[in-house]
Amino acid sequence: MSDDDFLSVEANDCPMSSCAAPAGSPCRTGRGKAAAQYHTARFRLVPRLAKALSVPVPPLRRPGSAWVELPRPATAAATAGHVRIGYARASTARQSLDTQADSLRAVGVTRIFAEKVSTRALTRPELDKAVALAREIRASGAAVTIVVHEHKRLGRGIELAALAEQLRADGIGLEFLTGELQGSHDPSGVMFTVLAALSGMEREYIRDRTLEGHESARARGKSIGGAAVTDEAMLAAALHLRAQELSLRDIASRLVIATGKKKGQRPSPATVMRMLREHDEKTTAASVVA
Numbered sequence: 001m002s003d004d005d006f007l008s009v010e011a012n013d014c015p016m017s018s019c020a021a022p023a024g025s026p027c028r029t030g031r032g033k034a035a036a037q038y039h040t041a042r043f044r045l046v047p048r049l050a051k052a053l054s055v056p057v058p059p060l061r062r063p064g065s066a067w068v069e070l071p072r073p074a075t076a077a078a079t080a081g082h083v084r085i086g087y088a089r090a091s092t093a094r095q096s097l098d099t100q101a102d103s104l105r106a107v108g109v110t111r112i113f114a115e116k117v118s119t120r121a122l123t124r125p126e127l128d129k130a131v132a133l134a135r136e137i138r139a140s141g142a143a144v145t146i147v148v149h150e151h152k153r154l155g156r157g158i159e160l161a162a163l164a165e166q167l168r169a170d171g172i173g174l175e176f177l178t179g180e181l182q183g184s185h186d187p188s189g190v191m192f193t194v195l196a197a198l199s200g201m202e203r204e205y206i207r208d209r210t211l212e213g214h215e216s217a218r219a220r221g222k223s224i225g226g227a228a229v230t231d232e233a234m235l236a237a238a239l240h241l242r243a244q245e246l247s248l249r250d251i252a253s254r255l256v257i258a259t260g261k262k263k264g265q266r267p268s269p270a271t272v273m274r275m276l277r278e279h280d281e282k283t284t285a286a287s288v289v290a
Helices: 001-012 039-047 046-051 098-106 124-139 155-168 188-219 234-243 248-253 270-290
Strands: 082-090 112-116 142-150 173-177 183-185
Touching: 001 155, 039 124, 082 124, 098 112, 112 124, 112 155, 124 142, 124 155, 155 173, 155 248, 234 270, 248 270
Parallel strands: 082 112, 082 142, 142 173
Antiparallel strands: 173 183
C-alpha cells in the first residue's frame, strides 16, 4: 500500500474533520487527521522504514479522539558530579577567619561554613550545617568532600575521630589544605582507618594515665570522680538510636544528661562513642565467658 493510499484510507476511517494537533506532530497526518500510527515525513519517503518503525498511537491519539497535549518525558538526570564544601573555624572571637577563607576560595571552594567557637563547645552549629548539607548532597548520588584549612579546625583526638567515623558512615570525604594530614582523603581510604587507630591509641593512653591517677589518689585516701554523665537510661536510648543507623553526632543531639553539674545538657559525641564502646566490650566479654 502506498503512502497516498494509507492517507486516503485513514481519512475515510477518521470521523474527525480536522486534527487539533500542531502542524508537524508525528500523530497528525498530512491531511490534518489523527493518525493510527506515529509517522514522520522521513518515514513516508522510505516505505520500508515506515513498516519497520511502526509505532501505534496511544488511545488519546486514536482517530476520532480530541487532541490533548500529553506529559513530556522526564529529562534525564544530570550526571552526578563532585561537590566540595568548605569549613573554617576560629577558637576565639578575636581570631580572624580570613586566612582560612582565602585558602578555601583559592582552591575553588565557594560554599563555606565558618564560625568562631572552641572545640570544647558542646555544639558547633556551622559544622553541623556543613555535614547536614554534605549528607543531603551525598544522598542524591553526588560525591561530596568537606574541605578544611587544617585538620585541627575540625577537632582534636577523640572529637576528630568521632567526626571522621560519622563522615565515613555517610560516604563523605575529607580534604585538608595544610598540616600533617594534608591531602584529599576518600571515606574508604587509609586516612580514616589510621585516624581511628591513632584515636584508639590516644584513648587507651588517656585511660591508663587516668587509672594510674585514680590508684594514686586512693592510696592517699582521697575520693575521686564526680557525678557520672551517663547512666543506664542514656545507654538504652543510645543503643536504640544506633539501631536506627544514626551517626554519633545525631545520637548525642537526642540525649540529655540527667544528673550532675551538666544536668540538662547534651553529651558530646565522644562521650556517646565511649559509652557504646564500653557496652560492646562488656557484651563481647560476657559472650566469650559464656
